[in-house]
Structure formats: C-alpha cells, structure tokens
Amino acid sequence: MSRLQFLAHVAENKCTGCKQCEFICPSGAIRMAEKRAKIDGDRCIDCQRCIDICKKENAISRAPRLSEVTRYVDHKNLDPEKVKTLCEKAGVLPDLPICGCSRTTGKETIAAILKGAKTPEDLCAMTGLRSGCGIYCMTKIFQAFEACGIDLEEPKDRRWIKLTISLDDLSEEKVVQIDKTFPQYHMGEDWRKLKNRAVTSVTKGSVHV
Amino acid sequence: MYRSAINPPGVMTSVYGPQPKERAINILDMVSVSIGDLFPDIAERIYEDGDDPSAIERATDQALSLVDMGMIKSGETVKLLSSEHGFAILGGQPYVTMLKAIKNNIQARAGCEDVLLMVGAYKGFREADEVISHFDLKRVFDGKVYGYGPYDKDIPIETEIGTIYGIKKLFNGDWFVHSYYDDPREMYYHRMIDRAFKSFIMSYVRFETRSVYHMNFGNRSANFLPRAIFNAPSIQERYSFSCFLRTSPAGILSIDADNDLSALNERITISHLKKYGKMMRLFNEIDECIALVDGSRWGFYLHAGGVILGVLMNVKTDPFDLSNHKALGGLKRNKKGELVPKLINPAIKAIVMNQAWPGINYLGLEDTPIVIVGEDHADMWKADHCNPQIAEVAQTATDLNQAMDMAYDIGMTDKVIVFDGSFGHVNCSPSMARLLMEKAPQVSREVDEELVPMWLEQRGIDPQAI
Numbered sequence: 001m002s003r004l005q006f007l008a009h010v011a012e013n014k015c016t017g018c019k020q021c022e023f024i025c026p027s028g029a030i031r032m033a034e035k036r037a038k039i040d041g042d043r044c045i046d047c048q049r050c051i052d053i054c055k056k057e058n059a060i061s062r063a064p065r066l067s068e069v070t071r072y073v074d075h076k077n078l079d080p081e082k083v084k085t086l087c088e089k090a091g092v093l094p095d096l097p098i099c100g101c102s103r104t105t106g107k108e109t110i111a112a113i114l115k116g117a118k119t120p121e122d123l124c125a126m127t128g129l130r131s132g133c134g135i136y137c138m139t140k141i142f143q144a145f146e147a148c149g150i151d152l153e154e155p156k157d158r159r160w161i162k163l164t165i166s167l168d169d170l171s172e173e174k175v176v177q178i179d180k181t182f183p184q185y186h187m188g189e190d191w192r193k194l195k196n197r198a199v200t201s202v203t204k205g206s207v208h209v
Numbered sequence: 210m211y212r213s214a215i216n217p218p219g220v221m222t223s224v225y226g227p228q229p230k231e232r233a234i235n236i237l238d239m240v241s242v243s244i245g246d247l248f249p250d251i252a253e254r255i256y257e258d259g260d261d262p263s264a265i266e267r268a269t270d271q272a273l274s275l276v277d278m279g280m281i282k283s284g285e286t287v288k289l290l291s292s293e294h295g296f297a298i299l300g301g302q303p304y305v306t307m308l309k310a311i312k313n314n315i316q317a318r319a320g321c322e323d324v325l326l327m328v329g330a331y332k333g334f335r336e337a338d339e340v341i342s343h344f345d346l347k348r349v350f351d352g353k354v355y356g357y358g359p360y361d362k363d364i365p366i367e368t369e370i371g372t373i374y375g376i377k378k379l380f381n382g383d384w385f386v387h388s389y390y391d392d393p394r395e396m397y398y399h400r401m402i403d404r405a406f407k408s409f410i411m412s413y414v415r416f417e418t419r420s421v422y423h424m425n426f427g428n429r430s431a432n433f434l435p436r437a438i439f440n441a442p443s444i445q446e447r448y449s450f451s452c453f454l455r456t457s458p459a460g461i462l463s464i465d466a467d468n469d470l471s472a473l474n475e476r477i478t479i480s481h482l483k484k485y486g487k488m489m490r491l492f493n494e495i496d497e498c499i500a501l502v503d504g505s506r507w508g509f510y511l512h513a514g515g516v517i518l519g520v521l522m523n524v525k526t527d528p529f530d531l532s533n534h535k536a537l538g539g540l541k542r543n544k545k546g547e548l549v550p551k552l553i554n555p556a557i558k559a560i561v562m563n564q565a566w567p568g569i570n571y572l573g574l575e576d577t578p579i580v581i582v583g584e585d586h587a588d589m590w591k592a593d594h595c596n597p598q599i600a601e602v603a604q605t606a607t608d609l610n611q612a613m614d615m616a617y618d619i620g621m622t623d624k625v626i627v628f629d630g631s632f633g634h635v636n637c638s639p640s641m642a643r644l645l646m647e648k649a650p651q652v653s654r655e656v657d658e659e660l661v662p663m664w665l666e667q668r669g670i671d672p673q674a675i
C-alpha cells in the first residue's frame with residue numbers, strides 16, 4: 001500500500017523529449033506525446049526517479065496532488081485459498097511484505113495480478129510497489145507473475161530483465177558440491193529448509209530473515 | 210573525566226538530503242571515548258579524520274609493490290571499479306587518495322595511460338556527479354571518470370549457477386581493478402562472510418541481480434553469489450588485482466592489495482571478527498540509549514566508533530555466529546497483521562534524526578519513537594516512500610535541543626550515542642561513556658577467548674594458525 005500526496009509534473013516548455021524519464025518510470029506513468037513527456041497521474045506513484053534522472057533543469061518536478069490517494073489492492077473478495085496457493089507458488093508469504101519500502105504484502109501482490117495487472121508497471125501503479133528504493137522487490141514481482149501464469153515479455157530497452165534465479169533452483173548435486181568447498185555458506189542447510197517447508201510457507205525463494 | 214567530543218567528518222552537499230544546521234557535538238554536552246581506551250589492542254591505525262592523507266598514498270604504493278600488474282600492457286584500458294560507501298568513510302578522502310594512488314601506480318609500472326575511474330552509486334542518478342565534483346575527480350583522473358549505477362545497460366554474466374546481469378560499462382575494458390573497501394557496514398546481515406566479494410553482487414550488477422541476492426537466498430547462502438560472479442570466466446578474463454581500503458573501529462587500518470582476492474578476503478575476515486567483533490559485542494551491552502543520527506548520507510550507514518547505526522539496531526543476537534540461521538531474529542506480526550522482521554534492538558529507546566538522507570529503508574522502525582529535527586527535514590522523511598512507517602511514528606522538533614528534550618522524556622534515559630561518521634572514538638553522553646568503559650574489559654575477554662575462536666572456525670579458519 002502506498003499513500004501518495006505528490007505526483008510528477010512536466011513543464012512542457014522545458015522538456016526536450018529525451019525519453020530518459022519514460023525509460024526509468026516503474027509504473028508506466030510516462031508516455032511521450034508530441035516529443036514531450038506526459039504524466040498519467042492515475043499511474044504515478046511519486047517515486048521521483050524521473051525527476052532525478054532528468055538533466056534539463058526544472059523540466060520535471062514534484063507537485064502536490066489535490067488530495068491524498070492510496071494505492072492498494074484489496075484481496076478480501078478473492079478466494080483466500082487461491083491467493084494462498086499462488087503466494088506459495090510465487091515463493092512469497094501472504095502476510096509478509098515483498099517490499100520493505102511500500103510494505104506491499106505477498107497477498108496484495110497476487111491480488112493485483114488477479115485483478116488485472118499484466119505487467120510489472122501495472123502492478124507498481126496499482127500497489128505502490130517500487131515507489132521507494134525500487135530495487136529489492138524486483139525478483140518477487142517476476143515470481144508473482146510467473147505463479148499466476150503470466151509469461152512476461154522483457155522490454156526491448158532492457159528497463160527490466162526477468163531474473164528469478166533462487167536457492168530453490170539449485171540441484172541437490174550442486175548444493176552438495178558448494179557445501180563441500182564452502183561450508184561457511186550453509187548452502188545445504190538453507191536449501192533443505194526451503195525444500196522441506198510446510199505447504200503454508202515458501203516453496204520458491206528465501207529463508208533470509 | 211572523559212575527553213571532549215571530537216569534530217566528526219564533514220558532510221557533503223547533496224540534492225538527496227539537507228545540510229545539518231548544527232552538528233550535535235557543538236550544542237550538546239557530549240564527550241568522546243577513544244577506541245584505544247576501550248580496547249587498547251585494536252587501536253592501531255594509519256589514518257583518522259583530519260590526518261595527512263599522504264600516509265594513505267604511501268601505504269597504497271607499498272601494498273601495490275607486492276602485486277603483479279604484468280598482465281596490463283601499455284595501450285590497454287584499465288577500469289578502477291569504485292563503490293559508493295568508500296566516498297563516505299571518514300569523509301571520503303582516504304578512499305579518493307587510494308584510488309588516485311592506484312592510477313598513478315598503474316601508469317608508472319605498466320606504462321598504461323588509459324586508466325578510468327568508475328564511480329559507483331547506490332541508486333540516485335546524480336550521486337556519482339556529486340562525488341566527482343566534490344572530490345574534483347575529473348581533474349585528478351584527467352577527465353577519465355564516469356558514474357555508474359544499478360539501472361545502467363546490462364551485460365550477462367554466465368556463472369556456475371546461471372546467468373545474472375552485471376553493469377556493462379564496468380566489464381568491457383581490457384582489465385578492471387577491484388578498488389574497494391572492507392565494507393564495515395551491515396555486518397550483521399551478511400554474517401561477515403566474504404565481505405571482500407560483496408560489490409560483485411551489489412555495486413557492479415543490475416538492480417534485478419541485487420534483488421535476487423537479498424530476496425532469493427538465505428542470509429548465509431546468499432554470500433555464495435558474489436563469489437560465483439567473481440569466478441565467472443568473463444569476469445576472470447578482465448580481473449587484474451584488488452586494492453582495498455582496510456578499516457577498523459579505530460580508523461583506516463591499512464591499504465591491502467593482492468591478486469588473490471580470497472587471500473585478501475581471509476585477512477579482512479580475521480581482522481573484522483577481532484576488531485569489529487569487540488565493538489559489536491560492546492554495543493550489545495548497551496541497556497538503553499538514544500541513538501542520535503548526526504549527519505552525512507544515509508543515516509542507517511552512519512558510523513560511531515566505526516560501527517553503523519544499522520548494527521546497533523541488530524546486535525541483540527550474535528550475527529557472527531553462523532550456527533544461527535537467522536540474521537534479524539525472525540519475523541513478528543505488527544498491529545496491522547503484517548509479518549515484519551523482528552529486529553530492532555529494544556535498548557534503543559528513541560532515535561533522533563538531526564540530519565540524514567532519506568531514501569533507504571530502515572526495517573523494523575515502527576515501534577521505535579523517532580524525533581526529526583526541523584520541519585523541512587521532517588517533510589523529506591515523511592514524503593519518503595522507502596520509510597512510510599516513519600511518517601506514521603515520527604515527531605518533529607524545531608531544533609536539536611528540543612528534539613533531545615523530547616527524546617529524554619520518551620526514552621527515560623540520558624545515555625546518548627552519536628552516529629556522526631566517526632571512527633577512532635565514540636561521541637556520546639558521559640553516562641554512555643561510563644557504560645562503555647565499564648563493559649569493555651569483560652567484552653574484550655569474551656570476544657578474544659570464546660567468540661573469535663568460534664567465529665573463525667565457523668568460517669573455516671584455524672584460530673591456532675593466526
């Protein structure tokens with residue numbers, strides 16, 4: 001969930017149309033029209049990355065919204081068993097935020113996909129994911145789509161790369177080999193804990209905390 | 210009687226955070242306790258804030274004299290890969306001095322003129338430019354200085370556990386130098402395993418790869434990833450040598466260089482366990498305190514006696530004990546029913562933010578009272594989507610004196626520890642100084658006699674052999 005009091009605003013007379021901001025926007029809120037950046041306020045999540053990347057002084061800035069808006073997807077009217085199963089498949093815990101910043105939980109992430117998010121950008125616009133650091137939740141976003149059966153097509157400009165490699169993907173043979181050479185990583189112990197977890201818990205992902 | 214509080218390193222001007230109006234030690238009655246007084250056996254250093262940086266230059270020359278640079282030919286391109294926090298350690302001058310000296314050594318010994326400095330950023334697109342301008346790096350590196358960050362163009366790296374994505378511009382020269390520091394930051398979270406490799410999974414890679422490191426492995430097993438990246442053939446083909454700014458709680462310990470990164474890594478592990486281990490266990494003895502965050506970049510990473518605030522927040526378990534699989538003490542449910550890491554040290558009764566940059570997540574702050582100094586500063590924090598919980602819990606004070614009065618009332622303690630970027634000493638209240646001095650001898654014995662041997666063995670290092 002994200003509570004938003006601001007959004008990005010473009011000064012059209014200053015924007016050079018360089019598209020840098022469009023590339024970096026996590027919520028797909030920026031489109032180029034007539035060689036100028038245009039902001040879709042219904043998608044903007046106030047991450048300020050566009051302001052940071054823009055090299056043209058004051059071309060894009062932060063403006064107050066008329067009133068605070070909340071980006072949150074309710075999971076209550078969805079089948080809780082289905083949400084739970086998809087969370088398990090995605091390697092997220094239903095009640096654990098997949099993002100330390102926006103604190104969007106596993107079940108909210110899955111709910112957003114079930115309610116129509118087709119791309120990471122849609123998901124961010126709906127939930128506020130990536131409004132903070134924008135970095136650490138990325139792989140969980142990909143895993144959530146994968147679990148829901150959506151095969152994401154990577155953008156040609158490489159604004160994101162679908163990377164989901166995890167401890168769960170390692171073969172037992174590989175884990176044993178790593179354990180032998182580098183016991184300090186406790187690779188086997190972490191791997192077995194992951195493989196042996198109860199169904200209510202993680203099946204792909206971490207045992208980090 | 211304790212010494213007067215000591216001026217902390219300066220704060221760089223930035224678009225990412227405000228300048229502090231007043232540094233804490235100038236307006237509060239603080240004292241300083243030196244690392245030498247606490248732990249005489251870990252007091253050695255070659256540099257502390259304000260010293261002549263030529264000692265760093267000489268140490269770099271000496272360390273590099275033992276390194277093979279024979280692989281570098283004149284006419285080739287060498288990239289010095291630097292990382293963000295180095296420019297914040299003791300104001301950044303020691304790291305910059307080391308980087309300059311590496312360049313001079315390569316040019317002199319290999320006859321190679323094309324030495325480029327790559328300046329790493331955490332995530333902001335202006336961070337590198339600010340660093341370059343603050344330290345006048347364009348002039349020093351003859352214009353051959355470039356910023357890089359986690360959103361830059363990728364390069365696939367084939368590792369033994371699959372393809373991951375690095376930053377292309379770092380790995381497309383003939384050679385690179387791993388020009389790093391021993392990263393005395395979140396030692397709890399990465400469990401003091403392979404600190405020397407860490408930038409191969411953070412600075413030098415794309416944001417998706419950083420995400421995998423944090424989210425898809427255990428806190429111990431994740432540390433295999435940077436080693437796997439370092440060992441990838443495409444990385445090894447370009448790797449020349451490593452040169453490190455070595456630190457201890459006392460300050461800059463040395464410059465260490467080696468072609469063999471594993472050997473360098475082992476030296477760092479031994480030193481960190483012995484030296485930072487003492488400070489960490491000492492911080493664990495703090496029964497109650499107000500943590501005062503006083504100026505520089507991201508507050509979570511600000512040092513007091515070389516140890517960051519993030520460590521104080523997490524010292525209630527022994528993070529160096531690898532038999533414990535948890536780094537953050539597990540999870541708990543908050544009032545909203547969400548699972549959140551159970552990590553904040555209950556000894557922290559309040560946090561006062563005199564100045565720090567927002568933009569990095571402080572896990573587990575929701576139950577900790579926070580007072581922010583200044584309306585403008587508070588507005589930045591409250592609008593920071595990395596920390597929505599701060600907006601929920603923080604109070605605002607007009608100035609630092611008022612903030613401290615509020616914190617004393619809330620925390621019911623006069624023990625204050627100032628995170629102001631200091632190494633070599635801890636600036637703190639007299640009551641905190643007393644506590645630290647009282648506890649240090651026992652901590653020292655326990656770390657030397659019980660913990661260090663266990664920590665070393667757990668990392669495959671024979672305690673008898675060192």
Ligand code: SF4
Nearest residue numbers: 015016018019021054
């Ligand atoms: S980055 Fe700035 S100048 Fe470029 S398109 Fe966006 S607003 Fe316009």
Ligand code: SF4
Nearest residue numbers: 025044045047048050
């Ligand atoms: S979501 Fe972020 S990058 Fe996109 S328009 Fe809003 S502030 Fe700019």
